[in-house]
Amino acid sequence: MSVLPWGVWALVRLTGAESGFPAVALIAFTPYVAATSVLPVALALLARRGWVALAAAATAVALVGCVLPRGLPGSAPDAGGPRLTVLSANVYFGLADPDALVRLVREHGVEVLSLQELTPQFDDALTRSGLRSHLPYGVTDAATGPVGGAVYSAHPVDEIGGTDRSAYFAMPRARLRVPDAMPVEVVSTHAMPPSDAAAVPAWRDSLRELPDARPNGRVRVLAGDFNATLDHAVFRSLLDTGYSDAAAATGSGWTATWPVDRPLPGTAIDHILVDHRVAVHRTSVHTVPNTDHRAVLAELTLPRA
Known part of the structure; x- marks a missing residue:
């Protein structure tokens, strides 16, 4: 399994390059893509393809980093x-x-x-x-x-x-x-x-x-x-x-x-x-x-x- 689809998705999400259709509609599903981003990491490790595993891990970290904060409560101001x-x-x-x-x-x-x-x-x-x-x-x-x-x-x-x-x-x-x-x-x-x-x-x-x-x-x-x-x-x-x-x-x-x-x-x-x-x-x-x-x-x- 290639890491390329996850890598392209991460690049679009990080750069805000979803300028047209269907990218604008698809980018809404980034949390689901982030959840599956461990798959290419695991497969690359099983295949003992070290550089691919490293690239896949970097992609997974980027995607998870985009979506994780919204699941963690933040501090509230003293209103x-x-x-x-x-x-x-x-x-x-x-x-x-x-x-x-x-x-x-x-x-x-x-x-x-x-x-x-x-x-x-x-x-x-x-x-x-x-x-x-x-x-x-x-x-x-x-x-x-x-x-x-x-x-x-x-x-x-x-x-x-x-x-x-x-x-x-x-x-x-x-x-x-x-x-x-x-x-x-x-x-x-x-x-x-x-x-x-x-x-x-x-x-x-x-x-x-x-x-x-x-x-x-x-x-x-x-x-x-x-x-x-x-x-x-x-x-x-x-x-x-x-x-x-x-x-x-x-x-x-x-x-x-x-x-x-x-x-x-x-x-x-x-x-x-x-x-x-x-x-x-x-x-x-x-x-x-x-x-x-x-x-x-x-x-x-x-x-x-």
Whole structure:
């Protein structure tokens, strides 16, 4: 067995050279490739091919080094402010089960709900299911198909930063006033899927449109369907502006969020990104009937005002 496929994969991952299709789609499966990278090492050792074994070992170390940190919890900042529980879900053209979603909000004490692919009908269904009794504030931009989005909040919306409908999907923004905390801007995030060669430029543009973190300014939380993993260079560039991935911060960065209903290996493309001043205490994923994405939840501590 040749080490070449693993070596090429490691080179692409390390250099961020996944510029086109299908490389952009395939690079999301890097954790699985890293898990199999010991195979060429073992086979080269059995064949007593020392230099090949050395090259295979170096490749395995590189791949494992890319994916291992997201499975190890990191240190949390001393935020000092109030707790905030955030839930994000892609509701799949508004076909998800509204009662199940509201049940999650109620059971986990969710204070911010970020939704993607919100339709007017699903917004109405959430109201009938009692969402507004838990989250009476927010900003919605419902639309037919996969375009809409929303941020619902238990805390007053002091300032709405606009719905920022891009050329692709709505990405509503809400500036929340949480008692004893700095103002928090929450963005319901939905990037284009890199489903074919023609879609890759739009996917990249939609991620680059997202607001950078402002480590010394407004506290931001981006929550939604990024259609990207920690192995995509453009996603890592966004993190480098000052965000932390909540799941990776708690050692749960390998947990898959998509797809739920297809015979494919799972990938983590739904995220909650937080300003580095925000502490992440716990994250989890939850299955909501009738959608192909799992909902992601994060319990945060905000910086004190």
